[in-house]
Amino acid sequence: MSLPLPAGEFAAYLFDCDGTIVDSMPLHYIAWQRALDEWGCEFPEDLFYAWGGRPAADIIVALNERHGLTMPVATVDERRESYYQEQLPQLAAVPEVLAHIHAAHRRVPFAVVSGGTRASVTASLDALGLLDRFDVLVCADDYTRAKPDPEAFLLAAEQLGVPPGSCLVFEDTDLGIRAATAAGMASVRVPQPRDRSEV
CATH class of the missing domain: 1.10.150.240 (Putative phosphatase; domain 2)
Structure with missing residues:
Protein backbone atom coordinates (compact mmCIF):
# COMPACT_ATOMS: atom_id res chain seq x y z
CA MET A 1 0.00 0.00 0.00
CA SER A 2 1.25 3.48 -0.81
CA LEU A 3 0.23 6.63 1.03
CA PRO A 4 -0.63 9.34 -1.51
CA LEU A 5 -0.02 12.93 -0.44
CA PRO A 6 -2.19 15.97 -1.16
CA ALA A 7 -1.21 18.04 -4.18
CA GLY A 8 1.16 20.94 -3.64
CA GLU A 9 4.57 21.75 -2.26
CA PHE A 10 5.06 21.66 1.50
CA ALA A 11 7.83 23.33 3.50
CA ALA A 12 7.62 20.99 6.51
CA TYR A 13 6.20 17.60 7.48
CA LEU A 14 4.57 17.17 10.91
CA PHE A 15 4.04 13.62 12.13
CA ASP A 16 2.01 12.17 14.94
CA CYS A 17 4.06 9.38 16.55
CA ASP A 18 2.00 6.42 17.78
CA GLY A 19 0.11 4.75 14.97
CA THR A 20 1.63 7.12 12.41
CA ILE A 21 5.42 6.81 12.43
CA VAL A 22 5.57 3.78 14.70
CA ASP A 23 3.19 0.84 14.39
CA SER A 24 2.74 0.94 18.15
CA GLN A 90 8.92 -5.73 18.99
CA LEU A 91 8.25 -2.24 17.64
CA ALA A 92 8.18 -1.59 13.89
CA ALA A 93 7.69 1.50 11.75
CA VAL A 94 4.61 2.06 9.57
CA PRO A 95 6.16 1.23 6.16
CA GLU A 96 4.15 3.72 4.09
CA VAL A 97 5.07 6.60 6.41
CA LEU A 98 8.69 5.47 6.71
CA ALA A 99 8.95 5.65 2.91
CA HIS A 100 7.96 9.35 3.01
CA ILE A 101 10.41 10.03 5.86
CA HIS A 102 13.27 8.51 3.85
CA ALA A 103 12.22 10.27 0.64
CA ALA A 104 11.92 13.76 2.15
CA HIS A 105 14.63 13.68 4.84
CA ARG A 106 16.97 16.67 4.46
CA ARG A 107 14.66 18.13 1.78
CA VAL A 108 12.11 19.50 4.28
CA PRO A 109 12.28 19.78 8.09
CA PHE A 110 10.34 17.28 10.20
CA ALA A 111 8.56 17.58 13.55
CA VAL A 112 6.83 15.04 15.73
CA VAL A 113 3.59 16.29 17.30
CA SER A 114 2.39 13.74 19.83
CA GLY A 115 -0.03 13.33 22.69
CA GLY A 116 2.52 11.00 24.27
CA THR A 117 5.16 11.97 26.78
CA ARG A 118 8.60 13.01 25.57
CA ALA A 119 10.09 9.92 27.24
CA SER A 120 7.70 7.58 25.42
CA VAL A 121 8.10 9.30 22.03
CA THR A 122 11.89 9.41 22.34
CA ALA A 123 12.05 5.73 23.34
CA SER A 124 9.88 4.66 20.39
CA LEU A 125 11.82 6.68 17.80
CA ASP A 126 15.16 5.65 19.28
CA ALA A 127 14.18 1.97 19.16
CA LEU A 128 13.70 2.33 15.39
CA GLY A 129 16.80 4.47 14.81
CA LEU A 130 14.66 7.40 13.66
CA LEU A 131 15.13 9.94 16.45
CA ASP A 132 17.79 11.92 14.59
CA ARG A 133 15.47 12.47 11.62
CA PHE A 134 13.32 14.98 13.52
CA ASP A 135 14.24 18.63 14.02
CA VAL A 136 11.53 19.30 16.62
CA LEU A 137 9.57 17.17 19.10
CA VAL A 138 6.35 18.59 20.51
CA CYS A 139 5.04 16.22 23.19
CA ALA A 140 2.29 16.17 25.80
CA ASP A 141 4.24 18.22 28.35
CA ASP A 142 4.87 21.04 25.85
CA TYR A 143 1.30 22.28 25.41
CA THR A 144 -1.86 22.70 27.47
CA ARG A 145 -4.68 21.92 25.02
CA ALA A 146 -4.72 18.44 23.51
CA LYS A 147 -5.85 17.51 20.00
CA PRO A 148 -8.32 18.36 18.42
CA ASP A 149 -7.12 21.79 19.55
CA PRO A 150 -4.49 23.03 17.03
CA GLU A 151 -2.08 24.30 19.72
CA ALA A 152 0.48 21.51 19.39
CA PHE A 153 0.65 21.71 15.58
CA LEU A 154 0.94 25.50 15.65
CA LEU A 155 3.73 25.24 18.22
CA ALA A 156 5.64 22.81 15.99
CA ALA A 157 5.26 25.09 12.95
CA GLU A 158 6.51 28.03 15.01
CA GLN A 159 9.54 26.09 16.24
CA LEU A 160 10.35 25.01 12.67
CA GLY A 161 9.89 28.58 11.41
CA VAL A 162 7.37 27.46 8.78
CA PRO A 163 3.91 29.03 8.22
CA PRO A 164 1.08 26.65 9.23
CA GLY A 165 -0.35 26.70 5.71
CA SER A 166 2.92 25.30 4.36
CA CYS A 167 2.90 22.27 6.67
CA LEU A 168 1.70 18.76 5.84
CA VAL A 169 0.46 16.65 8.76
CA PHE A 170 0.56 12.84 8.92
CA GLU A 171 -2.06 11.53 11.36
CA ASP A 172 -3.91 8.31 12.17
CA THR A 173 -6.75 9.63 14.36
CA ASP A 174 -9.85 11.77 13.87
CA LEU A 175 -8.69 14.06 16.69
CA GLY A 176 -5.37 14.60 14.95
CA ILE A 177 -6.91 15.32 11.55
CA ARG A 178 -9.30 17.80 13.17
CA ALA A 179 -6.39 19.49 14.95
CA ALA A 180 -4.44 19.79 11.70
CA THR A 181 -7.45 21.27 9.90
CA ALA A 182 -7.99 23.75 12.74
CA ALA A 183 -4.34 24.76 12.42
CA GLY A 184 -4.85 25.51 8.71
CA MET A 185 -2.65 22.61 7.63
CA ALA A 186 -3.12 19.98 4.94
CA SER A 187 -3.15 16.41 6.21
CA VAL A 188 -2.85 12.82 5.12
CA ARG A 189 -4.67 10.05 6.99
CA VAL A 190 -2.61 6.99 7.98
CA PRO A 191 -4.89 3.92 8.15
CA GLN A 192 -5.05 2.04 11.44
CA PRO A 193 -3.39 -1.42 11.51
CA ARG A 194 -6.62 -3.35 11.01
CA ASP A 195 -7.55 -1.14 8.03
CA ARG A 196 -4.27 -1.22 6.12
CA SER A 197 -4.91 -4.54 4.43
CA GLU A 198 -8.17 -3.14 3.06
CA VAL A 199 -6.59 -0.03 1.47
Missing part, protein backbone atom coordinates in the same frame (compact mmCIF):
# COMPACT_ATOMS: atom_id res chain seq x y z
CA MET A 25 -1.01 0.90 18.63
CA PRO A 26 -1.31 -2.91 18.98
CA LEU A 27 1.52 -2.84 21.55
CA HIS A 28 -0.09 0.07 23.38
CA TYR A 29 -3.37 -1.86 23.53
CA ILE A 30 -1.61 -4.85 25.11
CA ALA A 31 0.00 -2.50 27.64
CA TRP A 32 -3.36 -0.90 28.42
CA GLN A 33 -4.97 -4.31 28.93
CA ARG A 34 -2.23 -5.49 31.29
CA ALA A 35 -2.39 -2.30 33.36
CA LEU A 36 -6.18 -2.19 33.52
CA ASP A 37 -6.53 -5.91 34.31
CA GLU A 38 -4.92 -5.14 37.66
CA TRP A 39 -8.00 -3.03 38.45
CA GLY A 40 -10.60 -5.26 36.80
CA CYS A 41 -11.29 -2.61 34.16
CA GLU A 42 -12.39 -3.53 30.64
CA PHE A 43 -11.24 -1.48 27.65
CA PRO A 44 -12.67 -2.91 24.39
CA GLU A 45 -10.38 -2.69 21.38
CA ASP A 46 -12.87 -0.72 19.29
CA LEU A 47 -13.12 1.90 22.05
CA PHE A 48 -9.32 2.02 22.33
CA TYR A 49 -9.05 2.95 18.65
CA ALA A 50 -12.03 5.31 18.81
CA TRP A 51 -10.27 7.19 21.62
CA GLY A 52 -6.98 7.34 19.72
CA GLY A 53 -5.18 10.64 20.18
CA ARG A 54 -6.57 11.32 23.66
CA PRO A 55 -4.01 11.78 26.44
CA ALA A 56 -3.61 8.67 28.58
CA ALA A 57 -4.66 10.47 31.76
CA ASP A 58 -7.92 11.57 30.10
CA ILE A 59 -8.61 7.97 29.06
CA ILE A 60 -8.12 6.68 32.60
CA VAL A 61 -10.46 9.35 33.98
CA ALA A 62 -13.06 8.45 31.34
CA LEU A 63 -12.76 4.73 32.11
CA ASN A 64 -13.22 5.45 35.82
CA GLU A 65 -16.42 7.32 35.01
CA ARG A 66 -17.59 4.66 32.55
CA HIS A 67 -17.10 1.75 34.99
CA GLY A 68 -17.66 3.48 38.34
CA LEU A 69 -14.04 2.88 39.37
CA THR A 70 -11.49 4.95 41.27
CA MET A 71 -8.27 3.85 39.60
CA PRO A 72 -5.39 6.16 40.54
CA VAL A 73 -4.59 7.97 37.31
CA ALA A 74 -0.84 8.44 37.80
CA THR A 75 -0.30 4.84 38.97
CA VAL A 76 -2.23 3.27 36.10
CA ASP A 77 -0.49 5.53 33.59
CA GLU A 78 2.95 4.59 34.94
CA ARG A 79 2.09 0.88 34.79
CA ARG A 80 0.77 1.23 31.24
CA GLU A 81 3.91 3.04 30.10
CA SER A 82 6.15 0.48 31.80
CA TYR A 83 4.38 -2.40 30.03
CA TYR A 84 4.69 -0.53 26.71
CA GLN A 85 8.43 0.04 27.19
CA GLU A 86 8.92 -3.68 27.81
CA GLN A 87 7.60 -4.34 24.30
CA LEU A 88 9.85 -1.85 22.46
CA PRO A 89 12.03 -4.63 20.94
Whole structure:
Protein backbone atom coordinates (compact mmCIF):
# COMPACT_ATOMS: atom_id res chain seq x y z
CA MET A 1 0.00 0.00 0.00
CA SER A 2 1.25 3.48 -0.81
CA LEU A 3 0.23 6.63 1.03
CA PRO A 4 -0.63 9.34 -1.51
CA LEU A 5 -0.02 12.93 -0.44
CA PRO A 6 -2.19 15.97 -1.16
CA ALA A 7 -1.21 18.04 -4.18
CA GLY A 8 1.16 20.94 -3.64
CA GLU A 9 4.57 21.75 -2.26
CA PHE A 10 5.06 21.66 1.50
CA ALA A 11 7.83 23.33 3.50
CA ALA A 12 7.62 20.99 6.51
CA TYR A 13 6.20 17.60 7.48
CA LEU A 14 4.57 17.17 10.91
CA PHE A 15 4.04 13.62 12.13
CA ASP A 16 2.01 12.17 14.94
CA CYS A 17 4.06 9.38 16.55
CA ASP A 18 2.00 6.42 17.78
CA GLY A 19 0.11 4.75 14.97
CA THR A 20 1.63 7.12 12.41
CA ILE A 21 5.42 6.81 12.43
CA VAL A 22 5.57 3.78 14.70
CA ASP A 23 3.19 0.84 14.39
CA SER A 24 2.74 0.94 18.15
CA MET A 25 -1.01 0.90 18.63
CA PRO A 26 -1.31 -2.91 18.98
CA LEU A 27 1.52 -2.84 21.55
CA HIS A 28 -0.09 0.07 23.38
CA TYR A 29 -3.37 -1.86 23.53
CA ILE A 30 -1.61 -4.85 25.11
CA ALA A 31 0.00 -2.50 27.64
CA TRP A 32 -3.36 -0.90 28.42
CA GLN A 33 -4.97 -4.31 28.93
CA ARG A 34 -2.23 -5.49 31.29
CA ALA A 35 -2.39 -2.30 33.36
CA LEU A 36 -6.18 -2.19 33.52
CA ASP A 37 -6.53 -5.91 34.31
CA GLU A 38 -4.92 -5.14 37.66
CA TRP A 39 -8.00 -3.03 38.45
CA GLY A 40 -10.60 -5.26 36.80
CA CYS A 41 -11.29 -2.61 34.16
CA GLU A 42 -12.39 -3.53 30.64
CA PHE A 43 -11.24 -1.48 27.65
CA PRO A 44 -12.67 -2.91 24.39
CA GLU A 45 -10.38 -2.69 21.38
CA ASP A 46 -12.87 -0.72 19.29
CA LEU A 47 -13.12 1.90 22.05
CA PHE A 48 -9.32 2.02 22.33
CA TYR A 49 -9.05 2.95 18.65
CA ALA A 50 -12.03 5.31 18.81
CA TRP A 51 -10.27 7.19 21.62
CA GLY A 52 -6.98 7.34 19.72
CA GLY A 53 -5.18 10.64 20.18
CA ARG A 54 -6.57 11.32 23.66
CA PRO A 55 -4.01 11.78 26.44
CA ALA A 56 -3.61 8.67 28.58
CA ALA A 57 -4.66 10.47 31.76
CA ASP A 58 -7.92 11.57 30.10
CA ILE A 59 -8.61 7.97 29.06
CA ILE A 60 -8.12 6.68 32.60
CA VAL A 61 -10.46 9.35 33.98
CA ALA A 62 -13.06 8.45 31.34
CA LEU A 63 -12.76 4.73 32.11
CA ASN A 64 -13.22 5.45 35.82
CA GLU A 65 -16.42 7.32 35.01
CA ARG A 66 -17.59 4.66 32.55
CA HIS A 67 -17.10 1.75 34.99
CA GLY A 68 -17.66 3.48 38.34
CA LEU A 69 -14.04 2.88 39.37
CA THR A 70 -11.49 4.95 41.27
CA MET A 71 -8.27 3.85 39.60
CA PRO A 72 -5.39 6.16 40.54
CA VAL A 73 -4.59 7.97 37.31
CA ALA A 74 -0.84 8.44 37.80
CA THR A 75 -0.30 4.84 38.97
CA VAL A 76 -2.23 3.27 36.10
CA ASP A 77 -0.49 5.53 33.59
CA GLU A 78 2.95 4.59 34.94
CA ARG A 79 2.09 0.88 34.79
CA ARG A 80 0.77 1.23 31.24
CA GLU A 81 3.91 3.04 30.10
CA SER A 82 6.15 0.48 31.80
CA TYR A 83 4.38 -2.40 30.03
CA TYR A 84 4.69 -0.53 26.71
CA GLN A 85 8.43 0.04 27.19
CA GLU A 86 8.92 -3.68 27.81
CA GLN A 87 7.60 -4.34 24.30
CA LEU A 88 9.85 -1.85 22.46
CA PRO A 89 12.03 -4.63 20.94
CA GLN A 90 8.92 -5.73 18.99
CA LEU A 91 8.25 -2.24 17.64
CA ALA A 92 8.18 -1.59 13.89
CA ALA A 93 7.69 1.50 11.75
CA VAL A 94 4.61 2.06 9.57
CA PRO A 95 6.16 1.23 6.16
CA GLU A 96 4.15 3.72 4.09
CA VAL A 97 5.07 6.60 6.41
CA LEU A 98 8.69 5.47 6.71
CA ALA A 99 8.95 5.65 2.91
CA HIS A 100 7.96 9.35 3.01
CA ILE A 101 10.41 10.03 5.86
CA HIS A 102 13.27 8.51 3.85
CA ALA A 103 12.22 10.27 0.64
CA ALA A 104 11.92 13.76 2.15
CA HIS A 105 14.63 13.68 4.84
CA ARG A 106 16.97 16.67 4.46
CA ARG A 107 14.66 18.13 1.78
CA VAL A 108 12.11 19.50 4.28
CA PRO A 109 12.28 19.78 8.09
CA PHE A 110 10.34 17.28 10.20
CA ALA A 111 8.56 17.58 13.55
CA VAL A 112 6.83 15.04 15.73
CA VAL A 113 3.59 16.29 17.30
CA SER A 114 2.39 13.74 19.83
CA GLY A 115 -0.03 13.33 22.69
CA GLY A 116 2.52 11.00 24.27
CA THR A 117 5.16 11.97 26.78
CA ARG A 118 8.60 13.01 25.57
CA ALA A 119 10.09 9.92 27.24
CA SER A 120 7.70 7.58 25.42
CA VAL A 121 8.10 9.30 22.03
CA THR A 122 11.89 9.41 22.34
CA ALA A 123 12.05 5.73 23.34
CA SER A 124 9.88 4.66 20.39
CA LEU A 125 11.82 6.68 17.80
CA ASP A 126 15.16 5.65 19.28
CA ALA A 127 14.18 1.97 19.16
CA LEU A 128 13.70 2.33 15.39
CA GLY A 129 16.80 4.47 14.81
CA LEU A 130 14.66 7.40 13.66
CA LEU A 131 15.13 9.94 16.45
CA ASP A 132 17.79 11.92 14.59
CA ARG A 133 15.47 12.47 11.62
CA PHE A 134 13.32 14.98 13.52
CA ASP A 135 14.24 18.63 14.02
CA VAL A 136 11.53 19.30 16.62
CA LEU A 137 9.57 17.17 19.10
CA VAL A 138 6.35 18.59 20.51
CA CYS A 139 5.04 16.22 23.19
CA ALA A 140 2.29 16.17 25.80
CA ASP A 141 4.24 18.22 28.35
CA ASP A 142 4.87 21.04 25.85
CA TYR A 143 1.30 22.28 25.41
CA THR A 144 -1.86 22.70 27.47
CA ARG A 145 -4.68 21.92 25.02
CA ALA A 146 -4.72 18.44 23.51
CA LYS A 147 -5.85 17.51 20.00
CA PRO A 148 -8.32 18.36 18.42
CA ASP A 149 -7.12 21.79 19.55
CA PRO A 150 -4.49 23.03 17.03
CA GLU A 151 -2.08 24.30 19.72
CA ALA A 152 0.48 21.51 19.39
CA PHE A 153 0.65 21.71 15.58
CA LEU A 154 0.94 25.50 15.65
CA LEU A 155 3.73 25.24 18.22
CA ALA A 156 5.64 22.81 15.99
CA ALA A 157 5.26 25.09 12.95
CA GLU A 158 6.51 28.03 15.01
CA GLN A 159 9.54 26.09 16.24
CA LEU A 160 10.35 25.01 12.67
CA GLY A 161 9.89 28.58 11.41
CA VAL A 162 7.37 27.46 8.78
CA PRO A 163 3.91 29.03 8.22
CA PRO A 164 1.08 26.65 9.23
CA GLY A 165 -0.35 26.70 5.71
CA SER A 166 2.92 25.30 4.36
CA CYS A 167 2.90 22.27 6.67
CA LEU A 168 1.70 18.76 5.84
CA VAL A 169 0.46 16.65 8.76
CA PHE A 170 0.56 12.84 8.92
CA GLU A 171 -2.06 11.53 11.36
CA ASP A 172 -3.91 8.31 12.17
CA THR A 173 -6.75 9.63 14.36
CA ASP A 174 -9.85 11.77 13.87
CA LEU A 175 -8.69 14.06 16.69
CA GLY A 176 -5.37 14.60 14.95
CA ILE A 177 -6.91 15.32 11.55
CA ARG A 178 -9.30 17.80 13.17
CA ALA A 179 -6.39 19.49 14.95
CA ALA A 180 -4.44 19.79 11.70
CA THR A 181 -7.45 21.27 9.90
CA ALA A 182 -7.99 23.75 12.74
CA ALA A 183 -4.34 24.76 12.42
CA GLY A 184 -4.85 25.51 8.71
CA MET A 185 -2.65 22.61 7.63
CA ALA A 186 -3.12 19.98 4.94
CA SER A 187 -3.15 16.41 6.21
CA VAL A 188 -2.85 12.82 5.12
CA ARG A 189 -4.67 10.05 6.99
CA VAL A 190 -2.61 6.99 7.98
CA PRO A 191 -4.89 3.92 8.15
CA GLN A 192 -5.05 2.04 11.44
CA PRO A 193 -3.39 -1.42 11.51
CA ARG A 194 -6.62 -3.35 11.01
CA ASP A 195 -7.55 -1.14 8.03
CA ARG A 196 -4.27 -1.22 6.12
CA SER A 197 -4.91 -4.54 4.43
CA GLU A 198 -8.17 -3.14 3.06
CA VAL A 199 -6.59 -0.03 1.47
